[in-house]
Amino acid sequence: MSCARLGLSLLLLAALGWAQDERGSEDSAHPKREGPGHSHWSYADKAQWQSSFPDCGGQRQSPIDIDTNSTVFGHELQPIVLAGYNLDPSERLSLRNNGHTVVLKLPGSLTIASGYSQEYRAKQLHLHWGSPEGPGSEHTVDGRRYDGELHMVYYNPSYRSFEEAMRQPGGLAVLAAFLQAGPEDNVHYQPLLEQLPEVREEGKETTVAGFNIKRLLPSNISRYYRYSGSLTTPPCSQTVNWTVFNQTVLLSQKQISLLQNALQGDDDEALQNNFRQTQSLHGRKVLASFQPAIGA
Numbered sequence: 055m056s057c058a059r060l061g062l063s064l065l066l067l068a069a070l071g072w073a074q075d076e077r078g079s080e081d082s083a084h085p086k087r088e089g090p091g092h093s094h095w096s097y098a099d100k101a102q103w104q105s106s107f108p109d110c111g112g113q114r115q116s117p118i119d120i121d122t123n124s125t126v127f128g129h130e131l132q133p134i135v136l137a138g139y140n141l142d143p144s145e146r147l148s149l150r151n152n153g154h155t156v157v158l159k160l161p162g163s164l165t166i167a168s169g170y171s172q173e174y175r176a177k178q179l180h181l182h183w184g185s186p187e188g189p190g191s192e193h194t195v196d197g198r199r200y201d202g203e204l205h206m207v208y209y210n211p212s213y214r215s216f217e218e219a220m221r222q223p224g225g226l227a228v229l230a231a232f233l234q235a236g237p238e239d240n241v242h243y244q245p246l247l248e249q250l251p252e253v254r255e256e257g258k259e260t261t262v263a264g265f266n267i268k269r270l271l272p273s274n275i276s277r278y279y280r281y282s283g284s285l286t287t288p289p290c291s292q293t294v295n296w297t298v299f300n301q302t303v304l305l306s307q308k309q310i311s312l313l314q315n316a317l318q319g320d321d322d323e324a325l326q327n328n329f330r331q332t333q334s335l336h337g338r339k340v341l342a343s344f345q346p347a348i349g350a
């Protein structure tokens with residue numbers, strides 16, 4: 055074999071090996087070798103996130119426990135104004151099971167027009183939930199965990215893309231609402247929930263007809279908590295301006311159960327308990343848009 059041919063063979067072998075590694079890391083549920091920036095992570099190995107994603111070990115992480123006795127009234131906090139949420143049914147939105155949650159893509163025409171120091175543009179919404187054995191919100195209030203949590207994710211449009219905004223201070227905003235079992239079906243969640251069986255397996259995608267996205271939020275969005283934190287999943291970027299609404303959204307127990315049991319994640323197992331444990335504040339202040347009730 056000539057030198058040139060040997061060189062070419064080695065090059066081919068190297069290329070093949072590289073291709074297998076790339077595919078292997080995507081396909082296998084729990085790869086043994088995980089380098090920095092590895093794209094695979096799971097809720098089962100939360101303690102390991104920071105070895106691949108250093109920000110996950112930072113000091114401005116989310117979620118947090120909101121200790122209502124320690125919150126500070128933020129007189130500068132403005133009412134949140136949402137624009138463009140009543141979508142026409144002719145508009146089709148992508149709904150996908152990404153193995154960690156169910157994600158509804160949102161048009162950038164949905165904005166937070168006011169309530170922050172700049173406008174934010176919608177990217178997607180997704181949910182966190184528990185299991186029949188226990189609740190699964192990410193944030194907790196005075197130590198109480200709710201059945202689930204809705205996250206609407208936004209980015210600052212002065213950056214070219216969501217990915218770029220994700221790396222910039224104040225680049226992202228998330229509106230969070232607690233979900234709790236109540237006596238009646240919540241009709242506003244039906245368009246989303248009834249499509250869950252269509253995306254049962256990881257990687258599955260379907261579409262949802264446009265509906266009034268704002269109705270997924272509490273009817274009273276004037277009372278909220280605000281703090282600086284992070285994405286609650288890798289890469290845990292510490293660039294999120296959080297708004298956590300005080301009023302809880304009620305779904306029926308049947309709807310909560312559907313959410314807990316409709317999807318599968320890795321290894322064809324039920325996708326449940328997709329929440330991260332609360333993180334230390336490390337001196338951060340949590341602002342409230344309202345004065346606490348006297349004596350409460």
Ligand SMILES: [Zn+2]
Nearest residue numbers: 180182205286
């Ligand atoms: Zn989330």
